[in-house]
Amino acid sequence: MSININSKLNEQECFWDISLEGELDVSTADKLKEHLHNLADKESLDMKINLTNLDYIDSTGLGVMIGVLKKLKINGKEIYILNPKINVKKIFAITGLDKIFKVEG
Template sequence: MELSVAGGIDRTVVAVNGNLDVATAGELRESLHHAIGDAGTSLIVDLTGVWFLDSTALGVLVGVHKRLLERGGGLQLVCPRDGLLRIFRLTGLDRVFAIHASLTAVPA
């Protein structure tokens, strides 16, 4: 798994490449917590480069989302892959996260 982080205090984009599973969940959690820091309230996770994610990775995303909600913010996802979208739909997480087809589709 590879991550790149861009953005500022109010909005940060984390682009993820690779598989998100039990083997990478700890690194993902740590990286996302670091990306939001103490002041961050809005996080966008770009899953364009992700081909697989498991329930452990979903749990990390839910945990980060809850943390941001406590601060008055939230987590948005960029997810153009039908296979991953199906996972979000089956788990009901498509009703929890704002999911966008591309980074340019995320509201400013």
């Protein structure tokens, strides 16, 4: 199991554009946690995380996203979850996190 993380700063609209590919679980969560926290430390901006190519997420992965969201909320910023696959979107709905994150698509 692995995860690929691509991110870039959208300077015109002032947000982090992030895409995840693969599986986000206990074996890959630390990699994502380090990456997202580094971005937030560089510049606290909204994060738009595209999940089009994310096949799976577990509670550890959700925990990472919650931790980063808490850090961003201090500065009034959000995490937008874009284009999750049906199974991933269902996890957000079951856990109620679709009410905490801005889920689109």
